[in-house]
Amino acid sequence: MTRSAVRSGIAPPLPPPPSCPPNPQLKRTGRHQKLKHIAKERLQETGWTSELRSLLREAAFTKLSNSGGFTHRELVGAVMRQARLKVPESIRAQLLLQIKSDIEELNNNSKLK
Numbered sequence: 001m002t003r004s005a006v007r008s009g010i011a012p013p014l015p016p017p018p019s020c021p022p023n024p025q026l027k028r029t030g031r032h033q034k035l036k037h038i039a040k041e042r043l044q045e046t047g048w049t050s051e052l053r054s055l056l057r058e059a060a061f062t063k064l065s066n067s068g069g070f071t072h073r074e075l076v077g078a079v080m081r082q083a084r085l086k087v088p089e090s091i092r093a094q095l096l097l098q099i100k101s102d103i104e105e106l107n108n109n110s111k112l113k
Contacts (some may be wrong), residue, residue: 023099023103025103025106026099026102026103026106029106031102035102036097037089037096037097039095042091042094043087043091046088046091047088048087048088048091051083051086052079052083054085055079055082055083056075056079059075059078059079060075063075063078066109077099090108108109
């Protein structure tokens with residue numbers, strides 16, 4: 001990420017946690033995209049995305065002043081844990097319930113066929 005990207009507030013998208021790949025059924029039916037959309041909207045509503053931008057800016061300026069440069073991977077690594085911890089519990093619970101509901105519905109539909 002360049003200094004101008006940091007100053008302009010452009011935050012790179014966070015990759016999914018490596019230990020939690022998307023459910024193939026949810027992905028195949030398009031529900032995965034729906035869940036991502038819900039998560040994005042809710043995170044924006046709660047101000048999480050603004051907090052993330054601030055964390056990224058702070059980490060970028062710290063790394064620039066300490067070492068003069070950094071990679072995207074280093075920057076994401078510096079804030080990933082904090083960013084995940086700042087996700088409001090209400091959003092986690094809402095998404096978990098929606099995922100469980102979607103998977104149950106898909107399993108019930110596949111049993112009927």
